[in-house]
Amino acid sequence: MNADIALMPEMWNIGYSSLFPGYNASHEQPVRDWLELAVDRSSSYIAHFRALALELNMAIGVTYLEKHANGTLPPKNSLTLIDRLGREILHYSKVHTCDWTALEALTYPGNKFYVATLTTVMNVSLQVGVMICYDREQPESARILMLQGAELILIPNACFLDPIRLAELQVRAFENALVTAMVNYPAPLYNGWSSGYDVDGHLLNTTNDQSGIVMITFNMTRTREYRMTTIFGDAFRRPQRYGDLIKFEKMSDFKATNFYGRNRLF
Numbered sequence: 001m002n003a004d005i006a007l008m009p010e011m012w013n014i015g016y017s018s019l020f021p022g023y024n025a026s027h028e029q030p031v032r033d034w035l036e037l038a039v040d041r042s043s044s045y046i047a048h049f050r051a052l053a054l055e056l057n058m059a060i061g062v063t064y065l066e067k068h069a070n071g072t073l074p075p076k077n078s079l080t081l082i083d084r085l086g087r088e089i090l091h092y093s094k095v096h097t098c099d100w101t102a103l104e105a106l107t108y109p110g111n112k113f114y115v116a117t118l119t120t121v122m123n124v125s126l127q128v129g130v131m132i133c134y135d136r137e138q139p140e141s142a143r144i145l146m147l148q149g150a151e152l153i154l155i156p157n158a159c160f161l162d163p164i165r166l167a168e169l170q171v172r173a174f175e176n177a178l179v180t181a182m183v184n185y186p187a188p189l190y191n192g193w194s195s196g197y198d199v200d201g202h203l204l205n206t207t208n209d210q211s212g213i214v215m216i217t218f219n220m221t222r223t224r225e226y227r228m229t230t231i232f233g234d235a236f237r238r239p240q241r242y243g244d245l246i247k248f249e250k251m252s253d254f255k256a257t258n259f260y261g262r263n264r265l266f
Helices: 029-035 044-056 133-137 139-147 163-176 220-229
Strands: 005-007 059-066 076-082 088-093 115-119 125-130 152-156 179-183 195-197 203-206
Touching: 005 152, 044 059, 044 076, 059 152, 076 125, 076 152, 088 115, 088 125, 133 139, 133 152, 133 163, 139 163, 163 179, 163 195
Parallel strands: 005 059, 125 152, 152 179
Antiparallel strands: 059 076, 076 088, 115 125, 179 195, 195 203
């Protein structure tokens, strides 16, 4: 199908599955079994997709439950972007983990966001960033990626998508003058709606609520021309006024206890 990038939904190596539907503090073995499903970046799982990217001459964004390099810490919800030559060019771990769920309350959040240069088979280079699922619902995620130069944001996802969450994808593209491409699990796990939005916020393509492959095609020349003339993105920001965004104090109106009833640890 001439794709330059193939992207997987969130935590593809386990299908975003939980082995413990209902937490029972007196029976921890299912949780331990789930934690054992984590793989590291040097695993045969990643090596398989490195070889496949080289074979297919196509970049692959592979997602997985990642074993933490520090063996005493929880695993991470991660993506490795492999270019068409089989090289890792970007590695990202989900910053905004869904700590109110049994599954993600057992994961360790990433430290920051990253952008990498990806060169296609037609020798077009573009700046690619990544955010994962709930990152999409925090506007700072896409904003930081835009400020790092992202022209395309890849978004592995695992949740039920409704009109307002799809609108988030559109708004993240529109307000940051970049392309968003999101892939989600179809039924019966979730409800599809894998979609992409162009630099001006217009819908590029969607699966609707069906299963299948969705192709997102956009024009890099047009993207860059648009960014030179738009009022959005980094055109008229006033970062000197945004000090409140990096305050560490949490408002008392909002609780932050995780699924297990504990305050957020990380």
